[in-house]
Amino acid sequence: MNYRILVIDDEEPLCDILQFNLEKEGYIVECAYSAVEALERDLSKYDLFIVDIMMEKLSGYDFVQRLRSTLGVEQLPVIFCSALNDEDDKVTGLNIGGDDYITKPFVISEVLARVRAVLRRSAAVLKPRLKKRKSHNGDLLPDVVYNTIRIDQNEKTAYIDNREVPLTRTEYDLLLFFLTHRNRIYSRDEIIRNVWPNDVLVSQRAIDTNLTRLRKKLGHYGNNITTRQGFGYGFKEGN
16 A cells, blocks of 8 residues: 555644554554644545544644645545544534544554545545555655665655654755755855745754754764864765
């Protein structure tokens, strides 16, 4: 199966359980630990969202309402997965745009069955997307690789040791820039010009914040992103 699923829930252990069991079924699974984090990602690369409702700052209901109003992803299927088990909660979730509703605590076999059913019902939307991913091989961009880091430029996804690293759009663009411009220090202004769109106003502090998050997600490779006080940042090979 080539379906990509994003699990959105602020309970990390629950995300881990869902990811483990869904990956055993052959799905490609990522987790976001808030609706805010999920909205920072490229939602168009996913085929199904499993969404909690009660999350801080932005609820699952809010996420789905934004999804349904975003061109290009508005038809993608959603399964709510929530501890809210009143009939009114389920009706609200389905009316907002959910394709199914699972209550916690759940039985994993039921989750898997409902995922299969929703994907089957959504075939008319999803099959053209899967076909498009497999076509135009002559237009595919090459992977960018450094040791065990690999960036798939076609899927807009980064991997370390063949394990996908959940990056925001900005973190992905920063990593791609550094891996294709190694062993040189770039000023903050140069990084802004190369990474952010021209029509977006970016503070230099935003670079520091995004690089701090990126370093953490890269594990030991975070040490390769070097800082030269008064000059800027770069990606140094060999650390």
